[in-house]
């Protein structure tokens with residue numbers, strides 16, 4: 001008689017609660033807090049209130065801060081922080097110290113708003129700059145005059161483009177000086193970097209537009225400058241292919257553009273790409289085939305984001321669609337989101353009226369349960 005022994009095949013599925021090495025950081029779990037503008041930086045300088053808010057959320061594998069301008073010209077929204085002046089570095093030092101004391105890790109998102117701006121929100125000398133002199137659709141909130149139409153921006157000269165790239169590099173160095181763990185370049189959602197990628201706002205016919213390499217050039221030069229400044233293991237980028245925010249459009253070369261970018265970002269040694277799917281906020285989803293092709297062609301880490309709950313996040317990580325999953329809105333009213341997801345506790349909803357208001361209410365006053 002022949003005895004047949006059956007060996008059970010144990011497939012180890014990657015869990016959202018398993019650790020992940022991101023550059024030089026060991027993340028204790030694969031949950032990222034998405035960048036979220038909260039408009040609490042009075043005078044564009046981070047403060048104790050923000051330090052409290054981020055430190056309350058330090059159990060995330062990685063925190064990515066709200067969009068933060070590398071330049072006085074990129075402060076298009078009311079009360080968003082900057083990261084270029086000594087005062088701002090000191091403000092961010094409060095945040096990084098508080099987050100590290102609470103055991104967390106934090107990247108700052110560098111967001112230059114470009115044409116999505118209003119002069120009322122800019123500091124003295126701030127200018128509205130963009131690839132082309134084409135106004136963003138819709139309006140911008142200002143503290144002094146409420147909603148105002150987006151003005152027509154100044155089309156950037158090559159010298160102004162080079163200056164903006166230098167500002168990103170300077171800001172990346174300041175991030176490290178402030179004790180932050182790295183930077184995420186905001187290349188999504190219709191702000192300056194995406195304004196160059198996208199044929200809605202970018203109507204240039206020079207070397208920064210028109211062709212795929214031309215459209216991708218600003219993003220690549222910003223990434224190269226930031227990576228040269230602080231190292232590829234501390235620089236990621238957020239992208240929103242097929243996004244429709246702030247006048248971004250899809251064209252026949254959109255998918256090829258993003259695949260070109262993914263290949264170039266691999267060559268540069270970027271730490272991660274963070275791909276936004278804003279279907280949960282009314283934008284079209286990037287096609288699944290593009291998401292899979294981006295995942296295959298970029299060799300660094302891949303962060304999924306947009307409309308995730310626990311089940312979908314676990315399924316997508318287990319299926320290898322991404323290494324990490326970013327949660328945005330669920331972190332607002334649930335500072336200890338990681339624990340809540342682990343135990344299946346009910347989640348609180350944020351108060352939409354208090355998303356962008358100054359002060360602690362609806363911001364740092366949520367129960368820490």
Ligand SMILES: Cc1cc2nc3c(=O)[nH]c(=O)nc-3n(C[C@H](O)[C@H](O)[C@H](O)COP(=O)(O)O)c2cc1C
Pocket residue numbers: 034035036037038065066067109111186188189238276278280281305306307308326327328329330355
């Ligand atoms: C209040 C608020 C502010 C946001 N600010 C930013 C931002 O500064 N930078 C950014 O890349 N995305 C920003 N987003 C988009 C989020 O990062 C995220 O992609 C979006 O909320 C979808 O993810 P969710 O379904 O997990 O919330 C913001 C979203 C919200 C709700």
